[in-house]
């Protein structure tokens with residue numbers, strides 16, 4: 716866990732840097748499933764353990780999609796998905812901050828108007 720990234724959350728001018736630090740990022744869900752194989756006398760399949768494989772599910776904007784994930788990619792993909800969630804959180808905070816900043820400025824403006 717990078718505490719430097721978390722401690723600077725809330726500084727909109729640093730948003731590109733914060734996002735860059737979280738790349739590569741991805742969105743989707745990684746599912747663990749057990750599948751039978753095609754080998755006729757497979758021990759794992761006979762004992763019901765079958766074979767572990769990973770599926771990535773995501774939405775392309777129109778519909779849900781999925782694809783098998785090679786085992787060599789699972790760890791990196793997990794990390795990228797976690798980074799994607801952090802980036803989404805940063806974007807939510809950035810939006811909220813934009814609104815509060817504008818709200819503050821508007822209040823200041825109203826005070827000035829009242830004084831005149």
Ligand SMILES: [Zn+2]
Nearest residue numbers: 752757759760
């Ligand atoms: Zn098998």
